Amino acid sequence: MGQVTFTGPGALRDFAEWVTSNSFSRVEILVDQHTAEFCLPRLRKVIDWAGDPIVLPVGEESKSIDGLHHVWMNLLDRKIDRHGVLINLGGGVITDLGGFAASTFKRGIPFVHIPTSLLAQVDAAIGHKTGIDVGGVKNSVGTFAEPDALVVDPVFLETLPDDEYRSGMAEVFKHSLIADRNLWDLLDGYRAGRSCPPGWIQQAAEIKLHIVDQDPREQNRRKLLNFGHSLGHAVESVALTKGILVRHGEAVAAGMLMEAWLSNQLGNLAQSEWDAIRERLTRVYEPLSTKLLDPDTGIAFLRNDKKNRNGSILMVLLDQIGKGVIDRNVTEEQCRAAMHAYPGFYSGE
Numbered sequence: 001m002g003q004v005t006f007t008g009p010g011a012l013r014d015f016a017e018w019v020t021s022n023s024f025s026r027v028e029i030l031v032d033q034h035t036a037e038f039c040l041p042r043l044r045k046v047i048d049w050a051g052d053p054i055v056l057p058v059g060e061e062s063k064s065i066d067g068l069h070h071v072w073m074n075l076l077d078r079k080i081d082r083h084g085v086l087i088n089l090g091g092g093v094i095t096d097l098g099g100f101a102a103s104t105f106k107r108g109i110p111f112v113h114i115p116t117s118l119l120a121q122v123d124a125a126i127g128h129k130t131g132i133d134v135g136g137v138k139n140s141v142g143t144f145a146e147p148d149a150l151v152v153d154p155v156f157l158e159t160l161p162d163d164e165y166r167s168g169m170a171e172v173f174k175h176s177l178i179a180d181r182n183l184w185d186l187l188d189g190y191r192a193g194r195s196c197p198p199g200w201i202q203q204a205a206e207i208k209l210h211i212v213d214q215d216p217r218e219q220n221r222r223k224l225l226n227f228g229h230s231l232g233h234a235v236e237s238v239a240l241t242k243g244i245l246v247r248h249g250e251a252v253a254a255g256m257l258m259e260a261w262l263s264n265q266l267g268n269l270a271q272s273e274w275d276a277i278r279e280r281l282t283r284v285y286e287p288l289s290t291k292l293l294d295p296d297t298g299i300a301f302l303r304n305d306k307k308n309r310n311g312s313i314l315m316v317l318l319d320q321i322g323k324g325v326i327d328r329n330v331t332e333e334q335c336r337a338a339m340h341a342y343p344g345f346y347s348g349e
């Protein structure tokens with residue numbers, strides 16, 4: 001069965017009809033502590049479900065072997081079979097982990113993503129990648145697995161904290177930078193906070209859906225979606241090692257700044273476009289602590305990056321705003337230089 005997608009206001013109601021018509025043998029719901037409180041009541045109401053959810057602690061630490069084991073054990077205890085369904089109701093942590101758990105349990109049971117954070121609605125829940133962090137390396141173990149349904153309803157964003165909203169906006173900016181100049185121009189109207197109209201969010205989600213559709217297994221064009229994620233993941237990996245909290249979107253925003261700077265230094269990105277990117281992103285995102293820009297640890301992670309080939313660091317750079325290019329060779333020295341230059345982006349140096 002291919003993925004059924006419900007988007008926009010009312011998506012949750014349409015999904016409820018779909019669940020009923022599918023007569024699953026069991027329905028189980030995976031949440032974290034926040035989505036248990038803020039999102040589950042809405043879902044319970046529409047699907048008339050009175051069971052106990054599988055609950056994980058909030059945060060990236062749950063995307064781990066321990067978190068996975070907890071979900072698998074619950075699925076075993078609850079005797080779910082291949083005719084049941086696991087509903088992943090939460091942000092990217094829940095959709096990544098829940099998708100991985102479902103795609104491996106009994107060699108794969110049906111699952112549904114109901115992303116509730118902005119980041120998951122425009123990115124994490126789209127594109128069939130699941131996974132967990134192992135050995136301190138983000139997303140080092142995972143599968144490609146297609147959910148049976150994807151439900152993107154803006155109603156969930158009403159309870160999302162402002163910081164999480166801003167984190168999700170990083171992926172909206174990213175989608176515009178790699179593929180849609182028109183969306184970048186619209187986003188000039190975005191000021192920190194929650195002022196992004198649902199139409200722009202929908203446009204960003206469609207960019208990802210379209211790219212994934214063209215290249216589901218990331219052989220080519222899908223690599224564009226990694227813009228900001230090479231140096232962004234290096235930052236996140238340093239954060240994991242040092243036990244410092246950094247939101248995914250904040251790390252990606254820093255990664256985009258450094259990679260856009262490299263695009264200007266090494267490639268075709270015009271000075272005026274780099275200036276516009278720097279101005280926009282530093283306006284919305286606070287500077288990261290310099291503790292997170294530890295070049296030695298960061299470069300060690302970059303060397304391990306799955307995007308590399310034959311020992312070279314390969315990155316997505318920008319030729320223009322709205323036009324990313326994949327597989328650009330960047331040396332370790334150039335990565336170090338970008339990390340070194342980052343604080344200066346804020347002081348205008």
Ligand SMILES: NC(=O)c1ccc[n+]([C@@H]2O[C@H](COP(=O)([O-])OP(=O)(O)OC[C@H]3O[C@@H](n4cnc5c(N)ncnc54)[C@H](O)[C@@H]3O)[C@@H](O)[C@H]2O)c1
Pocket residue numbers: 032033034035038039058059060063090091092093094096116117118119120123124125126127128129130138139156157158159160161164167248249
């Ligand atoms: N699979 C992919 O393609 C892909 C792409 C991008 C990111 N990711 C992954 O996504 C994860 C980050 O996702 P995230 O930023 O959504 O993190 P998250 O799942 O931790 O959610 C962020 C916070 O928002 C809370 N929250 C979520 N929805 C809420 C709501 N409606 N109301 C109130 N609180 C709510 C959560 O409880 C959490 O505290 C990372 O692990 C990242 O690696 C995966």
